[in-house]
Amino acid sequence: MKSESTKLSLSQRIKLTFRGYQIFGKENPGLNLSVILLSLFKGISPYVAIFFSARLISALSEGASYTTLIWKAAYLVIAVTLVSILSSWAEHYKGYCEGNVYWTNRSINGQKLLSLDFPALNDAKTQELRKLIENDSNSFGYGLFNLRKHLEKGLTGLTSIISSLVLTISFFSYSVTSEHPNLLFLNSFWLVPCVILLIAVSVFFSAKLAHNNEKFRENNRAALNENVYRTDFWYVQTTNDQNGAPMENRIYSIDKYLNKTFDEITSLRENNIIWNHEKGIGGISSGLSAAILALFMGMTYIIVCLKAYGGAFDIGYVSQYVGALTALTGGLTLLAEALSSLYTNASYLKNTFDFLDISNDMYQGSQTIEKRSDKQYDIEFKDVSFRYPGTKEWVLRHVNVKFKVGNRLAIVGRNGSGKTTFIKLLCRLYDPDEGEILLNGINIKQYNMEDYQQLFSVVFQDYHLLNVPISENVAASTHYDEEKVISTLEKAGFADRLASMEKGIHTYLGKEFDKEGIKLSGGESQKIAIARALYKDSAFLILDEPTAALDPIAEAEIYQQLDRIVEDKTAVYISHRLSTCRFCDEILVFDHGEIVQRGSHENLLSDPDSLYSKLWNAQAKHYQKKEMANNSGILKTP
Numbered sequence: 001m002k003s004e005s006t007k008l009s010l011s012q013r014i015k016l017t018f019r020g021y022q023i024f025g026k027e028n029p030g031l032n033l034s035v036i037l038l039s040l041f042k043g044i045s046p047y048v049a050i051f052f053s054a055r056l057i058s059a060l061s062e063g064a065s066y067t068t069l070i071w072k073a074a075y076l077v078i079a080v081t082l083v084s085i086l087s088s089w090a091e092h093y094k095g096y097c098e099g100n101v102y103w104t105n106r107s108i109n110g111q112k113l114l115s116l117d118f119p120a121l122n123d124a125k126t127q128e129l130r131k132l133i134e135n136d137s138n139s140f141g142y143g144l145f146n147l148r149k150h151l152e153k154g155l156t157g158l159t160s161i162i163s164s165l166v167l168t169i170s171f172f173s174y175s176v177t178s179e180h181p182n183l184l185f186l187n188s189f190w191l192v193p194c195v196i197l198l199i200a201v202s203v204f205f206s207a208k209l210a211h212n213n214e215k216f217r218e219n220n221r222a223a224l225n226e227n228v229y230r231t232d233f234w235y236v237q238t239t240n241d242q243n244g245a246p247m248e249n250r251i252y253s254i255d256k257y258l259n260k261t262f263d264e265i266t267s268l269r270e271n272n273i274i275w276n277h278e279k280g281i282g283g284i285s286s287g288l289s290a291a292i293l294a295l296f297m298g299m300t301y302i303i304v305c306l307k308a309y310g311g312a313f314d315i316g317y318v319s320q321y322v323g324a325l326t327a328l329t330g331g332l333t334l335l336a337e338a339l340s341s342l343y344t345n346a347s348y349l350k351n352t353f354d355f356l357d358i359s360n361d362m363y364q365g366s367q368t369i370e371k372r373s374d375k376q377y378d379i380e381f382k383d384v385s386f387r388y389p390g391t392k393e394w395v396l397r398h399v400n401v402k403f404k405v406g407n408r409l410a411i412v413g414r415n416g417s418g419k420t421t422f423i424k425l426l427c428r429l430y431d432p433d434e435g436e437i438l439l440n441g442i443n444i445k446q447y448n449m450e451d452y453q454q455l456f457s458v459v460f461q462d463y464h465l466l467n468v469p470i471s472e473n474v475a476a477s478t479h480y481d482e483e484k485v486i487s488t489l490e491k492a493g494f495a496d497r498l499a500s501m502e503k504g505i506h507t508y509l510g511k512e513f514d515k516e517g518i519k520l521s522g523g524e525s526q527k528i529a530i531a532r533a534l535y536k537d538s539a540f541l542i543l544d545e546p547t548a549a550l551d552p553i554a555e556a557e558i559y560q561q562l563d564r565i566v567e568d569k570t571a572v573y574i575s576h577r578l579s580t581c582r583f584c585d586e587i588l589v590f591d592h593g594e595i596v597q598r599g600s601h602e603n604l605l606s607d608p609d610s611l612y613s614k615l616w617n618a619q620a621k622h623y624q625k626k627e628m629a630n631n632s633g634i635l636k637t638p
Contacts, residue, residue, distance in 0.1 A: 013346035020147045020349050028104045034094035035152045041087040043159020043331070047167055048083050050323040052076035058316025098148065105145040109133065112355065117362040118429040119389055129355045142341075142348035150345060154338030160331025167324035174317075176310030183310035186303070195303070198296060199329055204336075300325045362431055367446045369439070369455070377440060377455060377539050377570070379403040379426065384435035386425060395421045396593045399435070403570055410581035411574045412615065413590030419574050420461065422590070423544055426572075427456050457533035458542040465525055467510035467517070470498075474505070474531045484535060491565050492531040497524055534565065542572045578616050587612070 008016075025032050056072045064072075109130065113121060120126055137145040175187045185191075304321045307313070313321075380402040387394045396418045403409060411419045424430050425437060428444055437444045444452055465473050472478055474485045485505050489498055501507045501518070508517035509528075520528070533541060543562070562571070573584060581587050582601045589597035589604065589612045597604055597612050604612040 008347055008350065010343075013343055016346045016349040016353060017147070017342050019353065020144050021151070023108065023144065024104065024147060027108060028097060028101065030093070030097040031101065031104075031148055032151070034090065034097045035148050036155060038087070038090035038094045039152050039155030040159050041083060041090050043156045044163045045080075045083045045087055046160075046327055047163040047324065048079045049076070050320055050327075051167060052079050054316045054320035056316070057319055058314050061315045101145065101148065105137070108144065109355070112358070115360070116358060117360040118424075119362070120358050120360065123389065126355070126358060129351060133351050133355060136348045136351060142345045144349060144352045147345070147349075150338050150341045153334050154342070157331045157334030157336075157338060160327055161335065164324040164328035164331055167320055168328060171304070171307075171317075171321045171325075174307065174312035176307060176312050180310040183306055186307050186310060186312070191303075195325075198299065199325075199332065296329055297326050300329075362428075362449070363445050364449050365445055365447045365452070367442070367448065369447050369451045376405050378405055378438075379540075379570075380438040380441075381425075382436050382438065384425065384432045384437060386421060386430065386432045386434075388421075388430075394593055396425070396432075399593075399595055401588060401595060401598070403572075404585070405570055406568050407586060408566065408571045408573070408584040410584035410587040411572065411590060412576075412578055412581060412587060412612065414615075417590040418593040419590050420544055421593075423458065423460075423542055423572070423574065426540075426542070427458060428452055455538055456540045456542060457536040457538040459526075459529045459533045459544065461545045463526070463529040465509055465520075465528060467508065467512045469506050469508055470501075470528060471505040473509060473528055474535050476532060476536075480535075485531075488531040488534040489528070491534055491562075492527040494524065494527040494531060497527075530562075538569070540570045540572065541566055542574075544574045545576065578612070578619055589615075 021032060052072070052075050056069070056076055059068055059072050113130070116126070133143060137143040172192050176183045178184070301322055304318055304325065308315060308318045381399045384396060384399040385394055386396045399418075399422065411422065413419050421430075425432055428437075428449060431445065439447065439452070439455075470489070471480055471482065471485045474480070474488060482505065486498070489495065489505070497520075498504060503516070508514035509520065511517040511519075530543070533543070541562075573580065575581070585600070586598060587601060587604055588595050589610075591611055597610055604610060605616060607613060
């Protein structure tokens with residue numbers, strides 16, 4: 001990351017920053033306006049008090065009348081009250097707009113993830129970049145999420161500078177009287193550039209020290225990232241309530257191992273280059289920065305007081321000029337720090353925009369798909385070969401197969417033989433590197449991708465359920481047909497479990513959003529995933545090891561039901577249990593990315609030396625013939 005950040009020119013950093021504000025302005029229109037208003041009121045607020053307080057003090061020193069003092073005090077109260085009201089309103093307005101900032105930031109990244117082609121989404125570089133962006137924001141306070149903080153600081157500083165200049169400019173027009181000849185040098189023209197130079201030097205060195213600290217963190221953030229990643233990883237392991245983690249933690253005393261790991265991570269953190277810098281040079285730099293500003297404030301007091309002592313102005317103006325000049329330095333420092341932060345932040349923004357600029361290279365297609373009530377869609381693989389992006393190994397090689405409409409197709413083979421990849425290509429999650437896939441004789445790339453994928457209902461091996469009501473999980477929507485949801489759940493074998501739920505299909509999965517939510521077993525979850533596929537009612541139904549968590553009896557019951565309810569759909573089944581293939585019209589046997597056999601169950605078994613026969617015989621001894629036959633009527637040993 002270091003070499004990458006140093007390549008950014010100033011113009012590139014400016015462009016990245018403005019693009020960030022444009023994105024937030026589009027996604028959260030009120031935020032930039034609220035920050036501008038708040039910065040304006042925060043910037044002028046102290047000067048209003050300084051100005052009117054100076055007028056009141058001057059009146060007191062001049063022995064003004066009671067009425068005059070009352071009016072000047074009233075002006076002070078009214079002005080300060082008005083600015084306070086406006087500042088409070090702006091603060092609340094910004095708070096309202098800022099309430100959505102976190103979600104806006106997550107939404108921007110989330111929308112990008114949802115819009116990516118699957119190959120780009122599944123790319124390790126994409127996921128690594130996404131994690132890096134989150135870490136930059138959470139650990140360093142940089143990136144898109146924190147742009148509004150830098151904007152507020154910079155605009156507050158700019159407003160403060162303008163306000164202080166308005167109150168300070170008259171300081172140079174007042175002259176020391178001749179009664180104090182030793183102070184006449186304060187009337188010199190050179191006082192103006194000297195004060196300006198003093199301000200510039202103090203602000204420059206203060207800002208430079210602060211910028212050096214930020215630059216050090218920017219150039220060495222990879223060292224902290226590694227530590228943060230490891231900490232987050234082990235934290236997830238200790239809090240993970242999935243896959244039996246809590247039980248294993250107890251049985252194997254993993255807590256002792258994790259505690260030791262945390263101790264090692266803590267040691268790494270304490271000895272991290274960035275933390276050591278903060279404790280050493282970084283802390284000293286911050287102290288020097290504060291000392292420089294304090295020194296300037298002291299010199300300001302001396303110059304203003306000497307001029308007042310020389311008769312240039314009364315005591316009321318002392319408070320005005322001291323306050324204004326001091327605040328001028330503070331405003332310049334704020335502006336300098338904001339610009340420095342924005343400069344540094346640009347390299348973090350580059351990660352964000354590298355992510356947002358990931359292109360979709362898959363051709364989206366434009367041709368519409370004819371909506372056929374008879375579901376007469378033919379699929380053909382013609383000499384299809386494929387390897388995953390960034391790899392040289394072919395996962396599929398010269399695959400040729402045509403689906404007969406309404407047939408039940410089983411796909412079997414050893415692990416890694418290409419079965420799931422075949423499904424990914426069928427659903428156009430990936431495009432083949434060689435050959436083509438046809439739908440009714442037309443290359444599927446020509447069809448609108450979204451329309452094409454609507455033809456498929458798939459239950460993948462790594463299906464995912466949401467922590468929302470069962471009904472919304474099945475329908476994949478907040479709008480659904482209740483009767484259809486219940487019907488598909490019954491068809492998927494979930495009827496008995498559903499009947500035991502007080503809220504029925506409105507029961508939440510998990511307790512994140514409803515304390516009365518439930519936790520399902522692996523088999524129950526798979527049945528809901530199958531119901532979701534049935535609810536979609538697509539032309540093609542694909543089950544990729546969907547019943548792996550079920551016992552053979554329950555699996556057989558589901559497949560028997562599916563065989564009845566698939567009706568006129570084209571069904572594709574992938575299963576390691578070859579017994580489930582017996583009711584299929586055709587079986588494809590994959591091996592090393594190629595189709596080595598195809599045919600019916602009986603035909604494939606007729607060759608005792610074939611791969612299918614070997615796989616079948618290896619499993620047959622594990623079947624319990626009597627129990628399986630009685631429960632399903634399907635599974636029989638040869």
